[in-house]
Amino acid sequence: MKARILVVDDDEALAEMIGIVLRNDGFEPVFCADGGQALEIFRSSKPDLVLLDLMLPGSDGIEVCRQIRGESDVPIVMLTAKSDTSDVVRGLESGADDYVPKPFKPAELVARVRARLRPGDQKAPETLRIADVTIDVAGHLVTRGGERISLTPLEFDLLVALARKPWQVFTRELLLEQVWGYRHAADTRLVNVHVQRLRSKIERDPEAPEVVLTVRGVGYKAGS
Amino acid sequence: MPWLLSRARIWTRRGLILVLRVSRLVSIGVRQIRPGLRYLWRSLLRRWRRSLEFRTVLTTLLLAVTSFAIVGAYLSNQIANNLFQERLVQAESESRYNVKQVQDTFDGAQVTDQSSVITLVYDTLTAVEGRGSVIQRRYVFEAKPEQTKPRNRWVESRASDQLTVRVIPPELRKAVQEGGKQQFWASTQFPVGNEDRPGIAVGNMVTFNGTSYELYLIYDLNTAQQTLNEIQNVLWAGGAALVLMIGAIAWYVTRNVVSPVSHAAVVSEKLAAGQLQERMVVKGEDEVARLGASFNHMAASLQEQITQLATLSQMQQRFVSDVSHELRTPLTTVRMAAEVLFEAREDFDPMNKRSAELLYHQVERFQSLLSDLLEISRFDAGAAVLDAEPQDIFQVISHVMEGASPVAAEYGSDVRLNARQKSIVVEMDSRRIDRILRNLLLNALEHGEGRPILISVAANHDAVAVSVRDHGIGMSQAEAARVFDRFWRADPARARTTGGSGLGLSIAAEDTKLHNGWLQAWGRKGSGSNFRLTLPLRQGGTIVKSPLQLEPADIEFPGTARERQMLVLGTDPGTPPQRSQAAAGLDTPDAVEGEDR
Numbered sequence: 001m002k003a004r005i006l007v008v009d010d011d012e013a014l015a016e017m018i019g020i021v022l023r024n025d026g027f028e029p030v031f032c033a034d035g036g037q038a039l040e041i042f043r044s045s046k047p048d049l050v051l052l053d054l055m056l057p058g059s060d061g062i063e064v065c066r067q068i069r070g071e072s073d074v075p076i077v078m079l080t081a082k083s084d085t086s087d088v089v090r091g092l093e094s095g096a097d098d099y100v101p102k103p104f105k106p107a108e109l110v111a112r113v114r115a116r117l118r119p120g121d122q123k124a125p126e127t128l129r130i131a132d133v134t135i136d137v138a139g140h141l142v143t144r145g146g147e148r149i150s151l152t153p154l155e156f157d158l159l160v161a162l163a164r165k166p167w168q169v170f171t172r173e174l175l176l177e178q179v180w181g182y183r184h185a186a187d188t189r190l191v192n193v194h195v196q197r198l199r200s201k202i203e204r205d206p207e208a209p210e211v212v213l214t215v216r217g218v219g220y221k222a223g224s
Numbered sequence: 225m226p227w228l229l230s231r232a233r234i235w236t237r238r239g240l241i242l243v244l245r246v247s248r249l250v251s252i253g254v255r256q257i258r259p260g261l262r263y264l265w266r267s268l269l270r271r272w273r274r275s276l277e278f279r280t281v282l283t284t285l286l287l288a289v290t291s292f293a294i295v296g297a298y299l300s301n302q303i304a305n306n307l308f309q310e311r312l313v314q315a316e317s318e319s320r321y322n323v324k325q326v327q328d329t330f331d332g333a334q335v336t337d338q339s340s341v342i343t344l345v346y347d348t349l350t351a352v353e354g355r356g357s358v359i360q361r362r363y364v365f366e367a368k369p370e371q372t373k374p375r376n377r378w379v380e381s382r383a384s385d386q387l388t389v390r391v392i393p394p395e396l397r398k399a400v401q402e403g404g405k406q407q408f409w410a411s412t413q414f415p416v417g418n419e420d421r422p423g424i425a426v427g428n429m430v431t432f433n434g435t436s437y438e439l440y441l442i443y444d445l446n447t448a449q450q451t452l453n454e455i456q457n458v459l460w461a462g463g464a465a466l467v468l469m470i471g472a473i474a475w476y477v478t479r480n481v482v483s484p485v486s487h488a489a490v491v492s493e494k495l496a497a498g499q500l501q502e503r504m505v506v507k508g509e510d511e512v513a514r515l516g517a518s519f520n521h522m523a524a525s526l527q528e529q530i531t532q533l534a535t536l537s538q539m540q541q542r543f544v545s546d547v548s549h550e551l552r553t554p555l556t557t558v559r560m561a562a563e564v565l566f567e568a569r570e571d572f573d574p575m576n577k578r579s580a581e582l583l584y585h586q587v588e589r590f591q592s593l594l595s596d597l598l599e600i601s602r603f604d605a606g607a608a609v610l611d612a613e614p615q616d617i618f619q620v621i622s623h624v625m626e627g628a629s630p631v632a633a634e635y636g637s638d639v640r641l642n643a644r645q646k647s648i649v650v651e652m653d654s655r656r657i658d659r660i661l662r663n664l665l666l667n668a669l670e671h672g673e674g675r676p677i678l679i680s681v682a683a684n685h686d687a688v689a690v691s692v693r694d695h696g697i698g699m700s701q702a703e704a705a706r707v708f709d710r711f712w713r714a715d716p717a718r719a720r721t722t723g724g725s726g727l728g729l730s731i732a733a734e735d736t737k738l739h740n741g742w743l744q745a746w747g748r749k750g751s752g753s754n755f756r757l758t759l760p761l762r763q764g765g766t767i768v769k770s771p772l773q774l775e776p777a778d779i780e781f782p783g784t785a786r787e788r789q790m791l792v793l794g795t796d797p798g799t800p801p802q803r804s805q806a807a808a809g810l811d812t813p814d815a816v817e818g819e820d821r
Contacts, residue, residue: 014553014556021560021564102552102555103555103556104559105559105563106560171619217613217614217615
């Protein structure tokens with residue numbers, strides 16, 4: 001089955017070009033040129049992934065991202081000409097899983113789309129624990145004290161990666177490779193933002209984390 | 225004045241004893257409270273240095289005390305002198321009268337037997353002391369020595385209570401003995417009760433029954449002394465009060481003058497700290513008010529200019545950001561289209577194929593140039609911000625070495641790492657440091673002539689240094705000085721093998737500046753070059769000395785490099801370099817996207 005990808009971009013030439021590239025790689029693109037209609041088209045087309053331009057007429061990409069995230073865990077990859085830290089962080093905080101800065105190469109775009117679409121590892125029944133958080137890997141379920149915590153697939157993957165090796169300190173690069181699935185990406189802001197977001201959901205006090213700990217100067221590790 | 229001198233001597237002695245006692249107490253005390261005293265002394269010194277008010281008041285007080293000491297000493301000296309002179313005149317005239325009385329009584333005496341003679345002499349002398357309970361004058365009556373002793377001389381010497389002839393200064397006695405009928409005087413001290421009192425001794429010669437006697441009348445100066453003491457007390461008390469008042473006046477006046485100045489200092493510090501709306505309070509029309517007004521005027525024009533500059537800078541930043549955004553969207557489309565064509569080039573005829581290749585490579589180059597230009601304009605607009613956090617610099621270095629390994633393989637250069645430490649945590653923006661080091665390494669590979677490249681890392685107390693040394697064509701000192709200039713190329717005719725924009729090292733220099741670090745280049749024709757990056761370990765720290773030398777020790781040949789702990793990471797000769805991989809590493813020397821605004 002072809003994966004369906006919703007491309008939300010107001011630049012028609014770019015959208016068309018992205019469509020060509022995606023089709024070329026065996027995806028089925030759906031287009032939307034207006035942020036105001038994005039949610040509607042999202043609901044009707046039920047895509048497997050959303051490519052979202054941050055700068056959109058009507059409503060801006062961040063708002064669209066928040067709306068989609070409000071009703072779905074579908075992976076969202078932002079396209080951005082602005083790679084300013086605050087914009088990227090804002091986009092990631094509104095729920096995007098990843099971003100591709102313009103100008104990007106077709107291969108780069110496809111790689112990131114594939115990384116987010118990759119079928120989850122054949123998950124054996126496995127239960128992991130960090131601090132007072134329980135993770136049912138196969139069931140994709142995270143609970144604390146019997147109460148269910150809702151995580152996006154990416155946040156879930158991040159938590160699982162940390163929980164599987166509680167003795168290891170993960171550098172941001174290593175997490176990028178293991179969770180996002182690419183090498184040589186020096187942009188560790190992605191990790192920082194997602195760790196913050198994960199903490200805001202699973203920590204009792206995100207200011208004093210117990211589940212995902214920061215190891216100063218190195219990276220992150222699971223709490224005990 | 226002999227009498228005053230003797231008083232001075234007493235005072236000096238008392239003073240000395242007091243000083244000795246105090247100094248002993250102080251030396252005992254100092255041993256125990258030395259740190260406290262030192263602290264007090266230091267804080268006083270600091271106040272002296274830092275507070276004009278303190279300095280002025282202290283100086284005024286010291287000067288006032290000195291002047292009062294001088295004036296007071298002069299006044300009390302004058303008063304003492306006057307008091308003494310007055311008493312002396314009185315004493316001399318009284319003495320003349322009394323001596324005449326005694327001589328008259330002796331001359332008219334009609335007594336011959338021993339007891340009457342003694343009684344007469346004693347009564348006469350007692351009368352000299354004066355009537356009433358208060359003794360007006362004391363006497364010392366002594367037969368003149370060395371004279372033939374008549375038969376009826378029954379009185380040798382006689383003196384008032386507690387006195388002997390020893391209280392009379394020898395000089396006075398000598399003068400009286402040799403002076404005949406003349407009257408002499410001298411200052412002396414005599415015992416009354418338990419104390420020594422100052423006095424004037426007036427000496428005369430009287431005769432009785434053919435015998436010459438020295439008669440000394442001693443006048444008490446105690447009342448004069450007491451008057452003097454009282455006057456002195458009043459003087460010192462008045463002086464002290466005046467000094468305190470002068471101190472208070474000095475403090476008040478200084479405060480009035482200094483407080484606007486220190487107010488101005490506070491305001492200008494706030495201005496310097498960026499609170500541009502800060503102004504001085506202006507009251508009245510005096511000099512201080514004028515200072516305030518012109519200060520405020522200056523602050524206003526400063527604020528205006530800074531705001532103007534900030535607006536300009538903002539406009540420039542927005543322009544750069546807009547250009548960046550507007551250009552990037554079509555560029556992305558063009559780039560993707562070019563790549564699609566490039567991938568499909570094998571299906572084209574040779575002319576179209578070559579066109580597709582040219583299009584692809586030139587779009588890449590254009591994009592690299594554009595992002596470098598945008599990066600530089602971000603620096604120029606002051607929009608670049610440091611996103612520093614502590615990270616191990618070896619992580620960044622190995623990342624850079626790994627990324628450059630296809631290029632290294634293509635050039636056939638070994639890239640070696642030389643470091644004593646295993647981990648150095650530096651507070652830095654790792655994306656920028658990554659970009660700097662990648663630029664340096666690619667630059668070294670490009671000019672390294674395929675010879676080994678040595679990356680050295682070292683740290684000292686406050687800085688870390690990374691140097692990239694190649695043994696290629698090298699450059700002259702003049703070229704090394706220009707190597708960070710924008711679009712500068714050592715050899716314009718040289719083929720652009722790496723397709724760099726000519727901005728790579730300029731961006732590296734800007735990135736370094738943002739870290740408050742140093743980026744320096746050394747080169748020699750034929751001996752290769754050495755680029756050294758020095759960063760403070762903590763942001764806000766300063767670099768005193770770079771842990772590595774800029775001029776390498778191994779100038780002669782690569783083989784002599786003294787590497788202590790060598791880690792060969794570079795290339796695997798077994799795998800032939802992939803051109804496309806090399807291009808991926810090279811065409812985007814700043815694949816790290818900076819921030820657009």
